[in-house]
Amino acid sequence: MPTTEASTLSWSRRIADTILGQCNEQGEHAYLLERWAYVPGMLQLAMARAGIQLGEPEYFGYMQRHMDSFIGEDGSIRTYRLEEYNLDQINQGKNLFLLYQKTGEQRYAEAAHLLAAQLISHPRTSEGGFWHKKVYPFQMWLDGLYMASPFLAQFGAVFQRPELIDEAARQLLLIERRTRDPRTGLLYHGWDESKEQEWADSTTGLSSHFWSRAMGWYVMACVDCLEHFPVTHPQRGTIIGIFQRVCGALLEVQDNETGLWYQVLDQAGRKGNYLEATGSTMFVYAMAKGLRLGYLERSFREAMLKGYEGIVKHLVTEDSEGIHLHQICNGAGLSKDRNGSYDYYISEAVVSDTPMGVGPLLLASLEVEKYGDGQ
Secondary structure, three states, rough: OOOHHHHHHHHHHHHHHHHHHHOOOOOHHHHHHOOHHHHHHHHHHHHHHHHHHOOOHHHHHHHHHHOOOOOOOOOOHHHHOOOHHHHHHHHHHHHHHHHHHHOOOHHHHHHHHHHHHHHHHHOOOOOOOOOOOOOEOEEEEHHHHHHHHHHHHHHHOOOHHHHHHHHHEEEEEEEHHHOOOOOOOOOEEEEEEOOOOOOOOOOOEEEOOOOOHHHHHHHHHHHHOOOOOOOOOOOOHHHHHHHHHHHHHHOOOOOOOOOEEEEEEEOOOOOOOOHHHHHHHHHHHHHHHHHHHHOOOOHHHHHHHHHHHHHHHHHHHEEOOOEEEEEEOOOOOOEEEEEEEEHHHHOOOOOOHHHHHHHHHHHHHHHHOOOOOOH
16 A cells, blocks of 8 residues: 555545545435435445544535435335335435434434335245345345345334334344355355245255355344344344354355455355455454454454455555455346356456445444454
8 A cells, every 4th residue: 555645544534535536516426316225325324334433524414415315305215116025125224214313304214114114014935034025036135134134123223113123133043044054154145935946956945155245244234233132132142142153154264365255255266266355344344343342252353353454455455536445246146147156156247446345345444443442
C-alpha cells in the first residue's frame, strides 16, 4: 500500500469515502436506485453503520437518500411485490429499523410490517423452512438465512413480537441440521426437500459443494440474529454453540499462507479454484463480531486477524480513486443452468469493486476496528 495522507485514515473510512465518491452531484448511485434488492440493501446498511460508528452523518445520509427513493408515505415500497415471495427482497428492509429509530416516521414502520407480512405467510418446507423463493419450491439456500432471519429477529425485538424471534431461531437451526456435512462440519449451499432439482442429490437433496459465500451468508446471519435475542431465549445458547462449531470448521479450511478462504472451501489446490473476496470478508466480519459480543472464544482471534490482514494484503489495492477490492465472485446460485458442480462455481465471472464485495468489506472493516477498540 502507498504511504499517503489517506492511508493514515481507518480502512472503514477510506472504503466509505470511496463509495461516496462514486455518487453523482445529488449524492446518488444509479445502481442503488434501480430496484429494491439485497445487494444495494447490504451496501446501504454498511454505510449507515459506518455513519454511526465513525460519527459521519454523510455516510448515514447515503443510506437514507437511497431508501427514501423507495419508501412511499404510506409505507409502500417501489418495485417490491409481496407475492413474489422472495427472501432476497427482505434484506434491504434491515435499514428501516435504523430510519425508524432516527426519525420516528411511521412510514418506515409500515414498510417493515409489509416485509414481515411476507415472511409470516412465506411458502415453507414440510418442517417449516422458508423456500428461498416462490420460483424455487421446497428449496432452502444458506443465502436466504442472511436475507430474512436477522430482519425477522430485529422486527420481533423492535415491535414486541417474540414469536418472530422464535421463527428466526427455527430457520437457523433447521438449515444447519439439513445442510451440515458431518465429516468436515461445513454446510452445503442448498437443500431441495423434493429432491427434484438437477443440482440436488437424489438421496439427500443436497447440493454438491461448499461455496464460500453461501457459508458467509450463514455465519453473518447467526451473529446478526443473536444480537436481537434476549439472553433467556431457549435457543440462544444452541445457536451460539452451532455458530462456534461452524467457525471452527472454517478455520480448518483457511489458507495457511494468506489467511483467506477459497471459492470452493475444501478444494484448495484444485485447478481453477481461487482465494475469493466475499466469503473471506464475510467470515472475518462474523468472527470479529462474534468475538466482540462474546459468542466466540478468544482462541478465534488470531485466525480472524490473519484473515483481515490477508484481505488487505492480497485482495485490496488503493489509488487516487480510492479503495479497490479484487477476486470477487460476481454471483452464483442453483437452478437448471447452475448445477452446483465444482466446474460451475469456478466458471462464474471474477470481478473487482462490485457492491457485492465492497459491502462486506466495509462491514468487516467496521467490526475489526470495533473489536480492536474494545481490547
